[in-house]
Amino acid sequence: MSRPEPTDGLGPWLQFLCRACGLIYDEAEGDPDGGLPPGTRFADIPDDWQCPVCGVTKSDFEPYAGRRPNVPGAAEPAPRPRKAGIVIVGAGIAGWSVAEAIRAHDADVPLTLVTACAGDAYHKPELSIALGRGLTPERLRREAGADKAARLGVRLMADTFAIGLDPARRRLRTTRGTLAYAHLVLAQGAAPVVPAALAPELCWRINSLTAWSALHRALKLESRICVVGAGMVGCEIAEDLARAGHAVTLLDLAPLPLPGLLPAPAGARLAAGLAGAGIRFMGGVRVAGLARRPDGTLALATDAGTLDADHVISAIGLATESRLARGAGLAFDRGIVVDGATLATSAPHVHALGDCISIAGAPCRFIEPIARQAEVIAHAVLGLPHADYVHSAPVIRLKTRARPVEMHGTPAPRAPWQIVQDTPDRLAMEQRQDGRLIARLAL
């Protein structure tokens, strides 16, 4: 149909959207059946004219400029594979490691990666030392998710959430449709736990490049920051923020930092190191509430008084989101239960790795085992022979530059520690059981 050209000097024809039914009124086309000849400007439509589909009047129309998705990374994924292949949930180090391990052995098997974020590849441990080094989100991002997916031949479903799992029928329900799979690999990670007293919309949790980038954007020079929780992430982030010039208060319920890990003499030395880095450590303190004041600053209520802050970061620990696994009947015990040798979950054709799993009742949230886990799973899903996975406690390194901590072995929670060296520069301790060395640490 030929469209009349505007001759009224009012510019190009415009379109208007019916807010009720979605009909688009196009000035070029008018509404001949409703008495509006082609070329009728919206302004000239009489007030009693009705939407030809749903009957609302002109006042329920609005200028129309399109509503296509504008979420970065949410572009239409590549076409769905014709046969069910391998589906991976999660695009952190664990998810991408499995994708790479599979592609190293099989160039053709259809691979789909479902991720809640854009799928950008980054090295998560860098997030807790990046501010002090003046890094930016661009520097931290090693490869854009879409580029990495194209390079590996992976169908990336970004900004997509895994909602439900039917292991018997091998179907994964997501917010962009239901996927059939031959094998499913869960690499969904663990999410920061937020204390009940802190409203999630007021406190940061730094467990993804997305969250780190948002904090990076929000930070102003010399901000006052409270970090709640003096575990590994809390200590590292506190020192990184202090190094970047911010005034940092680090709080924990326990009297000393790294309470679950370090014996008291080591904790005291770490606390001194943190103080030397300019951090105010407050041990034995419970947070009670968080509110935003009219001037935009935050009031962090604690049993030791109210603290003023520009930002509050919660770092009290991680937990595996259990809804997907439990809903599918997968065994779950502080994480998705996997076989320690095969990394198979309790459901057939479903493996899991990384932060989301638990082996013998214990989660293991370190980077080192992930590459070995990914190799074992890649071989299993491709039907290739491979030695069993062997779990061992990774070396723990606390990247606080003022007082780095290194720990080997698996300490027993209540067993005593002996000091083997105590000089102003170095404290070394060890733990023995029946004469056998089970853990040692130095800082």
Next chain:
Amino acid sequence: MAPNAAVRTADPALPAAHAVPAGGWSDAAVLAATAAVADGPLSAAATRIDHGEYPLPILSALGEAGALGVHLDRHGGRFGLAISAMEAASRACGATGFLMWAHDVCGLYLEQSGNPALSGALLDDHVAGRSFGGTALSNPMKAFSGIEPMLLRARPVPGGYRVTGTLPWVSHIGQGQYCGAIAGVERADGTVSHEIMFLLRCDEPAELRPCPQFSGMEGTSTWSLRLKDYLVATDDLIADPARPFVGRIRGAFILLQTGMALGVAQGSIDAMLAVEDQLGHVNQFLDDRPADLAAELAELRAAIQRLALTPYEGSKDYLLDVLDARAQGAEFALRAAQSSLLHQGARGYLASAAPQRRVREAHFVAIVTPALKHLRWEMARLSRDVLPAEGVPA
């Protein structure tokens, strides 16, 4: 406000003084009476209802059977039973299942309003099927999720509010009927301060205008509703402000819809089995055979019945489970309806064939608010992390 217990008992012996027959509405009696209506007059009328007959006498019979009121607190809060009754009716006629849902949630609004003017004789008549009303929450539900703007606008006046605006299609309304509706309250400068929820009485001066013809389910009495300075008296307020109220009933509102999906799917499986003797020798080569679908339906039904034990639970995980079940119901009804047509072959392609009607009913289940795409939008919204700088209000 009405009580808001997270766990409802399924005890029919709770006080049920309103409009309940002497024999009471035991679970078994409600199911038996509903099945009698579904298998009898409703099955006979399904095609006529699809083409435009508004089945008020059948709804009256369902009301008498208890099928329109057992989910209410006053009748034991038996959501699972209400869903089963809706499934039984939808198995015969999806349009009637939809009318039951609209009627059920309207009753829910009235009771949960805690407004004595709405929860007395008016509600008794509603539950018993002596008066009828539906729900006009399609647009506000989408508006609360950030999908589209609110269409009705209210301004405060002495004694209540004046409401103006047009809703394109509202079902189960007519002269002498009513529906629950929501309007954004405008300040003098045109910005919206909050929303109100109210009982909209569909008599003058509210104006009902015919809708364009739909491809099916024409007997749902669906109208375009136009209001101009319509007065909402304080006695007709369901909730002011509306948002906390809607947040509280949202899981129940969505969960009840699953009865439609279960029924349309079960009806589709019935239609496959009906031709198994004649066509089983060739139907064995089809995907989605009746036994496969029946097993999957049984699992879905069991999951829905579990969710129905706690319809007012407010946790994020529960709401995700409800949205997921509702989405699964829509997808499953579509698959089952299509498969039933393939199983019936040419006889299912006749204009009068039940699978023809069910294909349209199943599509309706997938597009009625919240549609499959809205459900996924909402599940994604609920799943996203909330961060300080980009905080999204819950």
